[in-house]
């Protein structure tokens with residue numbers, strides 16, 4: 297009965313189904329398969345049925361028209377190793393608890409006003425990165441752009457959340473926080489048999505859950521220390537800051553007796569999963585976008601020149617600092633960020649959804665319990681919707697209304713609908729600011745023997761879509 301009117305898909309093997317067909321780049325394999333089986337196809341991955349949407353209209357039906365049927369997510373087994381996983385924003389089912397947390401995010405945390413209040417902290421961090429690169433320039437030492445971008449994004453997020461650094465801003469040591477976040481992402485990104493054969497989940501065959509649990513407990517302990525410091529400061533001092541932690545602690549204090557129907561109280565203990573969400577969801581995604589943007593600019597030097605020209609016009613040809621308030625004037629730089637996210641969406645299949653009931657989509661039935669993926673990577677490279685889709689051409693966004701805010705279903709790097717990424721505006725500010733500063737202050741030189749044409753642009757699938765070979769280049773100070 298369950299097979300009835302199921303979207304078509306490739307035949308599979310007994311027990312493993314189509315698992316063996318996914319290969320090392322599932323987003324690309326699924327894109328190729330969709331050319332044969334259509335924009336809505338289904339695969340059997342172990343004992344889990346997964347439906348993949350690969351067209352703007354299929355994505356729109358799922359994320360907009362039937363969004364109430366797709367408000368829950370399947371939780372990967374590794375993620376369930378964290379304490380209070382249902383208090384996360386990313387993995388909590390789309391019920392009352394998720395709604396109240398999400399509302400807090402949209403009305404108090406990710407507002408333009410709050411992001412403005414905290415922008416000086418982010419600007420200071422980006423300037424520290426620039427200073428570091430000036431030193432490297434003086435010593436003529438090439439840098440690993442992805443590594444620096446990840447560390448900087450961790451500090452940008454942590455300054456927005458805690459007003460504190462979690463990585464040494466002079467990049468002399470990696471720091472425990474960065475290592476633990478990295479370990480969690482590595483474990484969560486591993487292919488885990490428990491996710492495809494839920495019946496044997498309890499065995500944790502690869503030991504991933506046991507391993508990642510240690511990192512989760514460690515990061516919770518680090519959060520305990522940071523929160524503890526803040527709580528005692530607030531107890532002794534009437535002054536209140538503006539960062540996300542202050543908003544969350546205010547909320548814990550003032551809303552303990554709220555009796556609105558869908559209220560689920562926040563406590564000091566259950567804000568930790570939400571804080572961790574912000575680091576996991578916000579730092580590597582943003583860092584890898586910066587790395588890809590710089591890779592594309594080094595691969596296409598004339599685009600780098602065009603960006604520098606715009607920056608010189610808007611910021612000036614001295615060592616003036618780029619500010620977030622300059623972003624609206626930096627049209628070409630904004631177009632670079634969009635074009636990078638079109639070709640290299642860091643979360644190529646978005647986060648998975650699970651059908652809450654049987655739903656008709658595109659003439660087929662998605663059955664209750666089926667998992668649903670949206671192939672944003674494939675949609676962003678579809679020649680039906682993009683001219684010369686494989687060419688990096690930021691100009692396509694100049695004067696175009698197409699944006700990544702969830703209204704244009706041919707461009708979905710942040711998803712769409714009720715579970716769209718709440719960090720879109722923060723991510724856009726952080727990435728544009730960093731790319732602008734890197735291009736404005738430095739000329740970039742590829743390592744000996746590497747030319748713009750020969751620069752390897754191969755992708756590597758993981759928890760975020762990364763470069764296979766790290767991007768190394770020599771910064772040369774312009775000012």
Ligand code: HEM
Pocket residue numbers: 385386387398453573574575577578579581582585641642643646647648709710711712714715716717718719720722723
């Ligand atoms: C380039 C940077 C980023 C990209 C590409 C990105 C992408 C995404 C995507 C695709 C989703 C899933 C949307 C869906 O299922 O439809 C998501 C969810 C989420 N993102 Fe982002 N994100 C980025 C940066 C950030 C930042 C900076 C933060 C916060 C600091 C953040 C916080 C979250 C959270 C909390 C969720 C879960 C939302 C929910 O399930 O309700 N993200 N993001």
